[in-house]
Structures are given as structure tokens and as C-alpha cells.
Amino acid sequence: MQALPFRRQMFLLLAERMNQERSIQALYHILTGKKSSQTIQDIKWYDVTYFFRMFPYWKETEFEQETKDMQNNRYIASENNRIIITEKGRSQNETFRCDYRWPPVFNGWLYGKSAAVFWKRTALFVQCLSQTLAGNRRFLPVFEDISVQQWLKKNWPRTIEGKKQTASELFVELRDLLRELDDGDAFLVMNRISGYHLTGQTWTQLSNRLEMSEDECRFRFLSAVHYLLEHADRSSTLVRAASGLAIRDILTETTKKTLRYMNEGHGMEQIARARNLKMSTIEDHFVEIASEQKEFPIGDFVTEDDQRLILHYAKTLQTKRLKVLKEAVSPAEHLDYFCIRLTLAFYGRDDNGQA
């Protein structure tokens, strides 16, 4: 069996998880990390947070072309706008899983946004330290974002002794942390860093060196950054680079506004009017809130009996597809799509373990 290009392989793994449940487009939103209520529910419900934001740079047109190719080659199919994985696709995944060493962490949902800032801080810190200790004040900083530079100023060791000590501590900390990774992953991290007389390498260069596709290089690198972020407390420098970063900004901005209205006691229709938004949008927001907040008053919207009914069918029919569930619960006519979604979202959360 022929290996697929890395990102197509990842897409195929995800396709297996979402089989017959969602559209191909929905998978695109997950892989690129779109922050919409729907996508956020999806990744939680199908437990695929670790695919979230895996390829934020994947262009839509390319994605369309590549998934069309995969359909033509019968890895996947699409029926009624839902993705279906074929037997060929499944065995492709099987082969891949057999000998792929998945990195210890990758979680674009938890770390996606903060990892970027964390990395910029770390890389800039190391570069400046390296150059300064070499007595070189003339160099081009790898990152010039003003916020990152301000962080650096605040955390910069003042004295030469301080710098030397930080360098030797950081050396040991990074060495020990990176030793726990595969050699290739540690290599990627170190070669994206610039220092005295050594400039960081581009993705193309690294891909040539490691004979690994650029997509895979970037994925492995990112996962290594997630790993460093997760273990930042093992290094005094890294912990500062991670400070103040919201590990996950839970709700979309617009949903946060709706939540504020909700907390003030406004009903859905009132909110829709006040915010000049469609009812369906406000429903999306409520579903998103339900999926995030333990305190969500689900009972105000769906009775306990109804909740049980919906969860029962979701379990026995092994689906989260709304249409199927709606038909199943149809004798209870008052149960509309919104009720079903709300229930699924609320119990989709791992910490609500009743589902």
C-alpha cells in the first residue's frame, strides 16, 4: 500500500472518526482550526480535539482538490453531503497506525493559539541570549512582534552573571526535556531556533534534511512545542514564556456576548432582538455554552425525561446525526433540533460523564 501525503493521511484518520456523520467541509474546519460553535461541538463530541488546528495554513482550494483526489482514488466517498470512509481507506489507516509513532502530545484545541506565542517568546529569548553572550549586539531578531518584545524586556536577565546562569540552566532544562522526545522532533525544535552564527532553518530545508514532508515537519515541530508548553513548569524560563497565556480561550467572542445577556436573565428571543441576530445564531451560541459550562441550566430547556430519551437513542443508534435522532424521538413532538443539539452538547463534555 502506498503512503499518502501526510496531511491527506491525517484527513483520512479524522474521516474515520467522523464516518457518515459530517460533511467533508466540517473536517476542513477542524483541521484548520476554525472557531465556530459547530466545529467546537464537533471536536468535543467526536473526541477529536487533537486534530483541531493541525494544518491552519491548509488552503481551501487545495483542500478541495486533494479531497476530490481522495474520492477519485476511493479512499473516501460522500453521500448526502456526509463523508464515508471506504474499506480501502480503513486499511490505509490501519497500515499507517501500525508504524507511526504519534508524538506524545498534540492538542491544537488546548494549545493551538498559545503555542504560537509561547514559541515566539522562547525562540526570541534563546536567540538574544546566544547573541548577547557572544558579545554580538548586531543581529536581526527572529520575531519583532511588539508584544513579544515587551515580554522579553520584562523577563530579560539584567546582569551578565544572570545571563550566564540562565543560559546554563536553560541548557540543562531544554536538554532534559528534549531528550524525552524522538531525536527527529528534538532536531526540529533546535533547528527552528536561531543563535550566534547559526540561523534557523526553513521548512523546506528541514524537510530536505529529514526527508520528511513539510507538513509532517510542521506537525512534529508543533507537537514538540505543545509538549514543551505542557511541561513548561520544569523550566524557569519556559514557565515564564508560558505565563499569562490562556491555554484555551473557551468561547467565541460573539458567544461571550450572548452569555453576558444570558447571565443578566434575558431570554433567547430578547437576546436575538437586542443583538440584532437571527434566532438560529443565538441557538448556536447556547449550544456552544452548553458544551462548555457545567452550570448551564439545561433543565430550563429540555426536561430530564427528554434528556434521557435523547441520550438513549444517541447511544443505541450509535449516532450523533441530528436527523436520525429527530426521527427516533419524533413521537415527542416538542423535541426539536435545538433540544437535541443542546442535550448532545451538554453531555458531550467529558466532565459530564453521564452520557
Next chain:
Amino acid sequence: MDKLKPFLEHYFGYTTFKDGQRQIIEAVIRGEDVFAMLATGSGKSLCYQFPALWKNGTAIIVSPLLSLMENQVQELKQAGIRRAAAYNSFLSPPEKEYILRHLNDYKIVYISPESLQQPEFASRLQKLDVSLLAVDEAHCISQWGHEFRTDYLRIKEIRRMAGNPPCIALTATAAAEARKDIMEKLELTRPFIHCDSVDRPNIYIDVRKKKNEEEKRTTLQDECSRLPLPGMIYVSSRHKAEELAAFIREENGLKTSAYHGGMSNEDRRLVQQQFLNDEIDVICCTNAFGMGINKPNIRFVIHYHYSKDMESFMQEIGRAGRDGRQSLSLVLFDTADGMLPRRMIEHEFPSEEEVRMVSHDPERPDVVSSRFLLERYGLEEVHARFLQYYIQTWQKTKGAEPLDEFVSAVIERRMEWKLEKLKQKEHWLHQTVQCRRTTLLEVFDEHKTSTVSPCCDVCGEHTMHGQEQHRNTGQQALSWEERLKWILHQ
């Protein structure tokens, strides 16, 4: 007493001015408009950087390429001049906002002609004390301004908005016609004009015609193993840049990298930095890289595809030998190569079809933005900007002739001019009897006065072979732990 010299030494660390610098700087300080043409690598940047620091207020430097802006800001910062910034489309919104809010804290702000036009920047200019407006690489006005970078033609409007600060235009490569065009388009008033020879005597000029691509490759590989390093290879497509970088890396075992506009901002910076730090032997690039870039020790510039005109060529080979040492320019071409620049020239303009579609659309509003053109007619961005500019120009003529005829006439005129320039370049390439330098200088209305040796493939051989100067043994071999050790000085 001469106050300029101590200032020069204090801020730039030079003890003397180079030829022409003093006169130009004095004129700028007096507040005159200036047009300066000096050879590549002769120190034109200083001609606006010095007055920028000397005068009160903020100097705005219009610069065509991102890589160039970054290179210059970096050099300034390295010289300890921190109040410099590059304002461009690659900045994030908060970064842009930061620069805008602190505009008058900067002494020097580099900007592209496109960003200069953006309302948020233009509006700040009105409140800013602009010490001078410099247009670096001013030949871009006449080379690109008329088609795909029409914002070059609008600089004069911005200048008026900024309260008519003195304007200085600098270039190393403008033929007579272009010089006139530049001064006109910038509305320089009775400018101080300084033109020096554009010749670069330490660059040997070699042109070789090959039967086909295969032969070109063989020669390229050959030369890369013989010539001293580092060097540059110019090609006209992103794809070719990548391909040749891989080819030279594999065949010659050199450290190579591609550089082109299709790379991410971060990667471009890394490659530029690696090249400036001598971590790359050969860079394969499109014309997104090069203009104005100041790396002293480049030993050769090979054109694997030839440029569209003599001016660009002069510009591109001007990267070589800026330390004054013997260097080389080599053009490799075969008969099929003429296709590429022709296709590129054609592509600079919207098609006839598109022009007609836009002109005859009854629902086209009076004032169109390029965004509108882009979205409504599916035009490419450069074409949209082109049309937007000429629709505006046409409106000023009160629509004496139909829009499509007006635009088509512009296209025809410009296309013809471009093809003329290309033919001039090709004529120069094909002829093998006259000295290359003599004929190259004639384009700029110059006569070769001194004898140069070694000069060119027509006059005689060069002697650069075998000078194993600097070849990278490559830190590639470092393991990650060794790299970590080195970087943190352990």
C-alpha cells in the same frame, strides 16, 4: 568648521564621504529636491539616511521590496540607530497600529508605495512633520509604475498631502528616458541632479549562448564548482528557483536555498539571514530578492533566465562585489528563453476580454475600487489595480473616448515599450563582437572611458577560477544536542 564629518563618524562610523555623497547630502539638507544616479553599491542609502538623522522630523523612505526594507532597517539598527521601522503589509494589525501611533518617534520609516496610499497611513502623514520623502530604487517608477505598481505614480499626491517635503529620488539604473519620467512623476521642482558613472569595473561580464536547457544546467553546475562563493542565481519562476536550489545542492554538494515571493514571511527572513551570515553558498532567487540588498562578498551572479530589460540586469548584477573585489556576472541563455519574458510582459496587463467586460458593464459605478474590480470581475489583483488607476485617469479626461479604447491604447503603448526594452536586452545578449561593458553603458548614455581588465567575454578571459575562497563546510552535521550546546554557549 565642517559639522557633517563628525556627525558621519558618530552615527555611521565612516571617516570620509564617498564620491558624490557630500554634495547630495548638502543639497537635501538645504531642502532642495534631488535626483541622484550612482552605481550600485556606491552608498546611496547614506544620502537619505544622513539627512534623515540630521533634520528634525520623520523621513519617509519609499522602497519597493520587503527584503530590502528589512535589510536596511537591520543595518540601521546594527549601527545603533534604533528609531527606524519598516511599515508593510506583513505586519500584524497591532504592529501596524503601534507604528502609526508612534510615527513621530521614528527618524526613518520605510514603506512600500502601496502601503503609503492606505488611508490610515496617508491620514497620519498630514499631521506628521515629514523631514524628507525619499524614493529609493526610483527606476521602479518608470519600470513598474505604469502597470502593476501604479501606486508609484501617486507618490506625488501623497507628497502634497504631507505638505510638500523635499523629495529625493535615487537609482543606479535609469536610462535617460526613465530619468525624465521619474522627475516628472515625482514632480521634482528644479532638482539638484547628480549623475555618476553606473559602471561596476570589478564585475567581469560574461554571456554564453547554449543549445538547450540541458547545456545550461551543465554549465551552471560547472561554474558553481569552479567559482569562488557565495553566489546568486537568478531565475524567473518560483518553481525554477526551488528546482535549481535542489539541483546544485545535490550535484555540487553546496548549501543552497531558494528565495521567492511564494515563501512564508518567516522563511524568507530566515533564508535572507542565512545568506547574509554566509551560511548559504548559493541562493536561487526570483527578482523578489536582490534589489538594493547589501551583502559585501557576493562573488558571482548568474542569470539562468535573463531579465526583461537592461536596467533590471544592471540592478541584479550590482549585488556582486560590493566589497570591491573581483566578481563575475554570467548570463546563460538558449533560444527558447525568449518565451518567458514575453509571457511575463503579457501577463502584466489585463486581457482585452477583461477590459471590454469592465468597460461595458452598465452597472459599473463611477468610482471603483480595485477591490470591487477584483470581486466583481474576478480580475487578478495587479490587473484590478491597473484598471482602477486607468479608469481614474480616464475620468479626468472627461471620457472623451470610450473607456475600453482608452485603456487598450495605454496597454498597447506600454506593451510596445516593454517589448522594445526586451529586444534591446536580447540584442545585447546575442551580439558577440562589441565589448559588453561598452554596450551596457551605452544604454545609460555613458561612454566607457577607462580600460577595465578583466572586462568581458568579448574583450578576454577572466582569471577567477580555482580561487577557493570560502566554501562552507556546513554546520549541517551538528546534532540537536550539539546545536543546543553551541547556541547556549555551554
